[in-house]
Amino acid sequence: QVQLQQSGPGLVKPSQTLSLTCAISGDSVSSNSAAWNWFRQSPSRGFEWLGRTFYRSKWYHHYADSVSSRITINPDTSRTQFSLQLNSVTPEDTAIYYCARGMNFFDPWGQGTLVTVSS
Amino acid sequence: DIVMTQTPLSLSVTPGQPASISCKSSQSLLESTGKTHLYWYLQKPGQSPQLLIYEVSNRFSAVPERFSGSGSGTDFTLKISRVESEDVGIFYCMQTILLPYTFGQGTKLEIK
Numbered sequence: 001q002v003q004l005q006q007s008g009p010g011l012v013k014p015s016q017t018l019s020l021t022c023a024i025s026g027d028s029v030s031s032n033s034a035a036w037n038w039f040r041q042s043p044s045r046g047f048e049w050l051g052r053t054f055y056r057s058k059w060y061h062h063y064a065d066s067v068s069s070r071i072t073i074n075p076d077t078s079r080t081q082f083s084l085q086l087n088s089v090t091p092e093d094t095a096i097y098y099c100a101r102g103m104n105f106f107d108p109w110g111q112g113t114l115v116t117v118s119s
Numbered sequence: 120d121i122v123m124t125q126t127p128l129s130l131s132v133t134p135g136q137p138a139s140i141s142c143k144s145s146q147s148l149l150e151s152t153g154k155t156h157l158y159w160y161l162q163k164p165g166q167s168p169q170l171l172i173y174e175v176s177n178r179f180s181a182v183p184e185r186f187s188g189s190g191s192g193t194d195f196t197l198k199i200s201r202v203e204s205e206d207v208g209i210f211y212c213m214q215t216i217l218l219p220y221t222f223g224q225g226t227k228l229e230i231k
Contacts, residue, residue, distance in 0.1 A: 046222060047168075047213075047225070048219075049218075049222075062218055064218075064219040098167055100167075104215040105173045105179075105215065107170045107179070109168055111167060
């Protein structure tokens with residue numbers, strides 16, 4: 001049974017970098033059949049897909065245009081996890097962030113991390 | 120981006136009664152392979168979303184038979200034949216035919 005466990009700070013100052021990690025158990029970030037995604041949910045923006053990484057003989061990364069200039073999703077094959085980095089955050093980035101496995105549909109999901117951007 | 124529009128945004132249903140949610144996409148979700156990339160999720164209070172229906176009408180593992188999905192092209196429907204108290208939460212449709220993947224606004228189900 002695949003499980004995803006998120007970790008990272010719940011409070012980030014404006015202009016700084018939001019960093020979250022999603023630890024994978026029961027699967028591999030290097031799997032040739034899975035993809036590893038980040039989403040966020042906020043009252044103002046609803047549910048938003050942020051990006052993904054996956055391995056198919058080489059690594060691929062896809063990002064939503066809304067955050068593409070600020071986001072990096074990296075696999076960590078040594079620790080079977082993947083990370084989200086979002087630079088230059090503003091209060092608009094305050095949201096619950098989720099990781100999830102999948103290419104076209106998503107299961108399982110991480111438990112969610114509320115990240116507040118505030119000084 | 121593909122816009123997903125759900126109606127209604129809220130439902131209040133007596134246990135044992137049916138419920139129906141509509142989801143319309145701004146463009147067809149039918150892929151050249153014949154698959155239609157429309158999915159339904161339920162987010163129960165305080166939880167992460169859980170997949171209910173994939174590719175319009177296929178129930179995911181362990182999803183009760185009272186949930187069913189239908190539709191094609193740009194118009195889709197999720198039906199609950201007999202609502203139970205455990206169905207409380209927010210239902211989302213989602214498209215994954217085109218990046219960025221997009222969600223409907225959500226339909227909040229309450230029990231009368």
